[in-house]
Amino acid sequence: MTPAPSTIRIRNLHKVYRVGSERVHALRGVDLDIAKNEFVAIMGSSGSGKSTLMNILGCLDQPSDGVYELNGRTTHVMNSGQLAQVRNEEIGFVFQSFELLPRATALKNVMLPLIYSRRHWFSASRRAKEALVKVGLADRMSHRPNQLSGGQRQRVAVARALVNQPSLLLADEPTGNLDSKTSEEIIALFKALHAEGQTIVVVTHEEDIAGHAARIVRLRDGTILSDNPTSTDPVHQDYLRRSLDAAQYAAAATGAPA
Ligand code: ADP
Ligand code: MG
Secondary structure (H helix, E strand, C coil): CCCCCCCEEEEEEEEEEEECCEEEEEEEEEEEEECCCCEEEEECCCCCCHHHHHHHHCCCCCCCEEEEEECCEEHHHCCHHHHHHHHHHHEEEEECCCCCCCCCCHHHHHHHHHHHHCCCCCCHHHHHHHHHHHCCCCCCCCCCHHHCCHHHHHHHHHHHHHCCCCCEEEEECCCCCCCHHHHHHHHHHHHHHHHCCCEEEEECCCHHHHCCCCEEEEEECCEEEEEEECCCCHHHHHHHHHHHHHHHHHHHHHCCCC
């Protein structure tokens, strides 16, 4: 499975939600470029606009103003049918809460996007099995979600996101419901996919998860606060220093070697 080229171009993006008579200005002029095969983490406190941005990136929602081009396609002018088609062809989405069908097996859950899109009707089962093998679930295809661990459920969701061979894999807090060891396993899976050429954008509020990405974009109040390679991001580098200090302090306190 070789993903197609992907390029995101966003200019002066705005999103205003209307709730009754109230207006919430969730994105306030975001500019962002993401090249093919990048692995980007989006960070920011709750309410800073991360999910709003991800939903627009994933063609689940439209901006109120501004430009969003995905692989040269101007999505911000599309109607909902055209948007759904782009979503189907270009996007794989992973959610914090997995969003699996409880009564369907892992295999059936992964087959669903293919069945809906009618693109690979006859090869749906084979493609879904390949995607499940890829995420390490060859021996869990007949299990239903409640027969799987949280990490395995999220792997099913990743397989489902990959089954259409999307050019862009988006994940909104994919480790938010997982313990730290399982989170590491899921992010390791993302790293492996990235090494194979998959373009990935992941939202997280955990610095150690973001540290696996090559670039960190930080949002605040609907604007981009900073956008740096992980290796030079000041906040992340400070986090790493503090973690190291804490580890050394703990080692000294217990007499164990650091
Ligand atoms: P984050 O994912 O960073 O926590 P969101 O993008 O979910 O932030 O939210 C950004 C802002 O937009 C918040 O103030 C939130 O309350 C508001 N918001 C998000 N979704 C909606 C919606 N569907 N309707 C109205 N307001 C919304
Ligand atoms: Mg969110």
